[in-house]
């Protein structure tokens with residue numbers, strides 16, 4: 244998988260799908276050569292010397308113009324005027340670094356990364372890792388680049404480690420997880436942006452000369468921007484064309500930078516955002532970046548998504564959750580918010596049990612003295628007297644009914660009106676000389692502090708042990724401000740945001756390791772922290788606080804660009820919908836939620852008998868199709884961002900069963916009906932669709948003509964296809 248040719252310095256990472264080539268020049272400078280479809284070998288270097296451009300200075304000791312090359316790990320200050328991947332400040336104030344090749348190793352498997360979420364290997368022979376060390380010509384600072392290639396995935400996992408082997412401290416000001424210079428070619432960039440309740444908007448635009456930055460400086464990966472981008476050729480569609488996808492395995496501040504220089508070289512970078520970031524490296528100290536995953540596909544955006552889905556599903560989500568059938572839950576939040584008592588909860592849970600739901604989740608409001616969002620965060624002890632018989636009694640009853648029981652927590656927060664704040668005012672993240680900004684009446688806890696993490700670990704463990712819970716919804720409802728820790732020295736204040744995220748990972752890895760039987764679902768006011776970092780611990784995430792089925796079409800479509808459907812919490816809620824007031828049928832609501840991890844978030848006792856029957860039928864059907872629905876191959880067919888419709892199909896591995904989802908948003912007079920060409924089926928097989936037998940070839944080449952009723956907005960259809968024979 245990784246070949247190194249010492250005479251030419253060419254390093255070729257390859258599997259049957261992709262090749263990634265870099266080269267060590269005789270002077271030790273690292274050059275990027277190629278990333279794309281698999282090549283048998285790389286011999287083109289003589290024909291691929293870049294033109295030296297106009298005013299580009301030359302490295303005097305190496306006869307190389309850094310500003311003209313495709314760099315693999317660019318530093319600043321010596322003639323490469325594009326954004327560097329690495330920037331340090333030396334003890335004497337110098338911003339320079341000249342990194343040259345020192346050593347390389349090719350290792351079986353993938354070395355473990357301490358303290359950060361990561362892709363893993365199940366056996367060492369499934370991947371190889373290139374460990375390439377560069378050293379600065381002056382300071383004895385070493386940079387080690389890690390590249391892992393798996394046999395089975397069209398991806399490269401990259402990360403970087405910096406070590407200060409010198410005798411004086413240095414300060415890191417910028418360090419990307421991956422940087423790559425793509426050769427001149429026209430690209431569009433695709434991003435996922437949004438805000439609360441409208442996450443994962445797909446936006447596409449041409450890459451022009453200059454720099455495009457996508458980032459979050461909110462201390463969380465954010466609803467505003469997902470830590471992802473794709474560079475695609477202009478003709479690329481969902482089904483065909485070249486895609487270079489980049490994503491970060493990280494939940495905090497990040498930056499994606501796409502810089503096209505006037506000579507049409509495109510530099511693509513992803514890593515921790517450098518605003519307010521610096522890292523103090525004492526002699527002997529080291530720093531590790533989060534991992535980035537780089538994915539190449541020739542099969543359009545669906546091709547890219549399927550690679551992300553596979554690698555996330557198989558090598559990121561903890562193995563114990565893989566292929567685990569995720570329970571159908573009932574959550575009380577939209578039904579009751581904070582206004583519940585035992586009787587109300589049990590009514591909802593009982594109605595859930597009657598329709599076949601498997602897990603009852605008690606959301607916010609069970610702890611401290613919390614009857615609204617102004618108090619008690621941090622006081623993770625039961626609200627005395629709110630529930631007759633207490634949490635233990637509630638949990639016992641739910642369990643007796645054959646359901647699992649789950650609880651909501653928002654561990655990273657502190658309310659000013661809380662016992663915790665009264666005892667530990669210095670546990671809040673802020674600079675005490677300023678009045679901190681408040682969000683939803685709450686503040687962040689300083690997770691850089693071990694004492695805070697220990698407190699949370701103990702409190703949450705005590706509740707799990709006492710109450711007996713099977714599921715935790717881990718919420719996080721405000722972005723970071725006032726990024727200052729009273730417990731760190733002045734020269735480490737640039738480390739706070741990253742140390743917070745490291746603290747979060749330390750806490751959740753401790754809890755998830757201690758309670759492997761508990762299913763964790765991430766949440767940050769919905770999809771405010773929907774990223775690969777969280778997925779390395781928690782296999783599903785509440786996709787959005789917007790539960791309107793029509794809004795969800797876009798949110799789930801966009802989210803699926805990167806994340807598999809088994810990671811997307813998707814609930815049926817009441818009509819009219821709480822967030823947008825829209826009326827939709829139970830069928831439409833269930834169809835949209837069925838294409839994620841199905842749940843119900845409404846008072847089921849208020850449904851009509853016909854709707855209850857529809858829910859029962861769907862729950863039964865979902866259970867029968869659950870492996871396929873949660874773990875099948877999802878292929879997007881029609882985009883709600885581009886058309887009045889949304890459609891996707893989920894096909895099982897053996898192409899025996901498939902489920903097609905189709906929604907037409909608004910009714911139209913004299914509507915033009917476009918055949919819906921399916922994908923992913925076996926062209927040689929026949930399938931039963933609604934009592935008729937059709938060929939897989941027909942379904943994919945001719946398509947289905949679904950004709951919605953003339954006078955119905957928000958019409959939706961779910962079709963199950965069963966294979967009947969093959970020639």
Ligand code: DGJ
Nearest residue numbers: 576606607766768769788
């Ligand atoms: C925000 C979440 O996204 C909601 O689902 C709910 O849990 C509330 N927080 C509770 O405060």
